Amino acid sequence: MGSLRLAMITLLLSxxxxxxxxxxxxxRTPTPDEIRAMDISISSNGEELPEGRGSAKEGAIVFxxxxxxxxxxxxxxxxxxxxxxxxxxQDVSVWERGRGKSGWMILPITAPYATIVWDYINRGMxxxxxxxxxxxxxxxxxxxxxxxxxxxxEDQVLDKESLPKVKMPMGDKDYGRLPxxxxxxxxxxxxxx
Amino acid sequence: MGSKRTTRRDLLKxxxxxxxxxxxxGQTQASGxxxxxxxxVAPEHxxxxxxxxxxxxxxxxxxxxxxxxxxxxxxIAHPVGGRHSPDAFGKTFHIATPLQDSVxxxxxxxxxxxxxxxxxxxxxxxxKQHRLMIHGVVDRPLTFSMEDLKRLPSVTRTHxxxxxxxxHNGRQKTVQETHGMVSCxxxxxxxxxxxxxxxxxxxxxxxxxAEGAEEVKGASSMPIAKAMDDCIIAxxxxxxxVRPQNGYPLRLMVPGFEGIFHTKWLxxxxxxxxxxxxxxxxxxxxxxEKEAALAFQIGPKSVITKPxxxxxxxxxxxxxxxxxxxxxxxxxxxxxxxxxxxxxWNRAEIKAAPQRMSHTRFGxxxxxxxxxxxxxxxxxxxxxxxxxxxxxVAKYWNVPFERSYRVPGLDNSVxxxxxxxxxxxxxxxx
Numbered sequence: 001m002g003s004l005r006l007a008m009i010t011l012l013l014s015x016x017x018x019x020x021x022x023x024x025x026x027x028r029t030p031t032p033d034e035i036r037a038m039d040i041s042i043s044s045n046g047e048e049l050p051e052g053r054g055s056a057k058e059g060a061i062v063f064x065x066x067x068x069x070x071x072x073x074x075x076x077x078x079x080x081x082x083x084x085x086x087x088x089x090q091d092v093s094v095w096e097r098g099r100g101k102s103g104w105m106i107l108p109i110t111a112p113y114a115t116i117v118w119d120y121i122n123r124g125m126x127x128x129x130x131x132x133x134x135x136x137x138x139x140x141x142x143x144x145x146x147x148x149x150x151x152x153x154e155d156q157v158l159d160k161e162s163l164p165k166v167k168m169p170m171g172d173k174d175y176g177r178l179p180x181x182x183x184x185x186x187x188x189x190x191x192x193x
Numbered sequence: 194m195g196s197k198r199t200t201r202r203d204l205l206k207x208x209x210x211x212x213x214x215x216x217x218x219g220q221t222q223a224s225g226x227x228x229x230x231x232x233x234v235a236p237e238h239x240x241x242x243x244x245x246x247x248x249x250x251x252x253x254x255x256x257x258x259x260x261x262x263x264x265x266x267x268x269i270a271h272p273v274g275g276r277h278s279p280d281a282f283g284k285t286f287h288i289a290t291p292l293q294d295s296v297x298x299x300x301x302x303x304x305x306x307x308x309x310x311x312x313x314x315x316x317x318x319x320x321k322q323h324r325l326m327i328h329g330v331v332d333r334p335l336t337f338s339m340e341d342l343k344r345l346p347s348v349t350r351t352h353x354x355x356x357x358x359x360x361h362n363g364r365q366k367t368v369q370e371t372h373g374m375v376s377c378x379x380x381x382x383x384x385x386x387x388x389x390x391x392x393x394x395x396x397x398x399x400x401x402x403a404e405g406a407e408e409v410k411g412a413s414s415m416p417i418a419k420a421m422d423d424c425i426i427a428x429x430x431x432x433x434x435v436r437p438q439n440g441y442p443l444r445l446m447v448p449g450f451e452g453i454f455h456t457k458w459l460x461x462x463x464x465x466x467x468x469x470x471x472x473x474x475x476x477x478x479x480x481x482e483k484e485a486a487l488a489f490q491i492g493p494k495s496v497i498t499k500p501x502x503x504x505x506x507x508x509x510x511x512x513x514x515x516x517x518x519x520x521x522x523x524x525x526x527x528x529x530x531x532x533x534x535x536x537x538w539n540r541a542e543i544k545a546a547p548q549r550m551s552h553t554r555f556g557x558x559x560x561x562x563x564x565x566x567x568x569x570x571x572x573x574x575x576x577x578x579x580x581x582x583x584x585x586v587a588k589y590w591n592v593p594f595e596r597s598y599r600v601p602g603l604d605n606s607v608x609x610x611x612x613x614x615x616x617x618x619x620x621x622x623x
Binding site for chain 2: 021022023024026027028029030034035038039040041042043044095105107110111112113116119120123124130131174175176177178179180181182183184185186187188191192193
């Protein structure tokens with residue numbers, strides 16, 4: 001009895017350590033360079049952002065050069081792809097201002113963090129040639145889309161320091177946070193459905 | 194057993210029974226293996242008048258079977274009147290499964306619903322080249338090949354996946370249009386918790402980002418508690434490899450969460466210490482925390498698949514009402530059916546032991562008296578959440594109920610089907 005208890009305590013004490021060492025030894029350790037090449041996630045504080053810079057003026061040129069205008073319209077509105085520019089004044093709520101004609105949310109307005117605009121253009125645009133833009137081009141395009149929506153001044157330069165500091169119209173209190181999820185728990189306490 | 198075999202052999206010895214035996218065999222082949230185009234009939238067989246034509250075996254039918262050409266049920270672009278799939282570029286967007294013809298709980302892989310965040314091509318991934326990288330706040334980042342993953346202990350579980358856009362309204366005609374963006378399959382793979390333990394989670398690990406290998410590298414963030422609970426890195430679906438439209442060679446299963454989280458063509462998992470809002474997550478922003486909660490873990494939901502919209506009852510008499518129930522909260526505990534527009538609710542029969550976050554098939558014996566009525570179903574899951582009516586939802590949100598009321602989050606409200614005097618079945622919300 002006593003020794004069993006001792007064995008159980010030993011097991012309990014050692015189990016966190018056990019969980020932290022590999023059990024199967026399957027898989028290969030990637031090199032830091034391999035991780036850097038794959039890791040395109042950008043946090044809201046911008047810690048993964050690459051070196052580079054760009055302004056709205058430069059972005060206006062890239063927007064034409066990279067055929068963005070062809071799909072999204074000359075200044076980001078009035079063509080086949082979703083509008084990137086709002087035609088509503090700054091006096092209405094961010095949700096209203098950031099809603100395009102199709103009902104599609106306008107990213108440079110409704111994104112709570114400017115890093116999401118950068119990240120999406122970097123990984124997802126231009127359609128059909130995804131992943132081909134340089135960091136400078138992505139900074140410039142982000143600056144351009146934020147400037148045409150009057151989120152930043154025309155002459156602001158964006159880089160890894162300034163981009164995460166951009167104050168977006170979608171404030172911290174304008175959208176709902178995801179719940180602190182736990183297994184076997186009602187999805188909305190007190191709702192019952 | 195032994196005597197049965199003897200009898201059968203004896204019967205086959207007699208010439209008359211031989212033709213009959215072959216006819217039975219031929220029918221089995223016809224229903225299990227015929228191509229969708231009319232099959233090639235073997236003309237040299239004289240198997241008596243009234244018997245089904247015999248189908249010639251082909252190399253293709255031997256290698257990979259096909260359903261009968263009499264079975265014509267297919268997927269359709271969703272929503273009706275919305276974006277086409279495939280579109281002019283060959284991209285697919287949303288495709289709904291023909292629930293009206295479903296039997297049991299498993300959706301055949303060829304009919305499983307498909308959704309892409311925006312229209313997408315399906316990547317043609319060579320499994321020999323494919324890798325899954327796990328990195329971030331872990332002690333040991335690791336890269337796994339498909340072979341590596343198949344060496345690890347596996348699980349096989351039945352899970353539904355449902356798209357956030359699976360909404361019913363009065364304009365839709367069939368259950369495929371109202372509820373077709375949900376499917377259920379048997380998934381096989383390695384628990385994500387197995388891989389994360391292999392990497393060693395740091396105590397700061399709170400969330401993880403999962404990313405696909407398609408052209409937009411679609412990514413979503415989820416709580417690490419979910420990863421450690423029941424997420425599966427799936428390579429198997431319904432007994433074979435995951436289909437390309439569903440993420441070949443690897444799909445992240447996040448049981449009970451909205452479809453978008455079930456990252457297809459999974460190539461990378463980044464464990465992080467705070468919430469990363471990816472474009473996919475941003476696309477699902479809700480105005481309030483309550484609405485956000487309703488658009489995360491899916492609520493209890495059920496629908497009658499037969500009889501359902503656009504089907505026809507042949508006249509008064511017996512019909513088994515049957516349908517599907519599922520919940521992101523766990524297994525289904527009970528299902529009730531009403532055949533009088535919701536006045537009286539009757540306990541339905543559950544067809545097989547309900548699994549967690551899986552479709553559960555239910556049935557209810559019903560004798561239709563030929564009068565106009567409305568049939569509905571509602572379910573309760575193992576943690577006591579009950580599927581609401583649209584009125585109940587409106588009441589909770591304290592808004593006046595009207596026909597056009599839009600249920601917040603993923604719509605899990607009760608679906609009424611109207612049985613008309615002529616036996617036609619129509620949308621009760623119309």
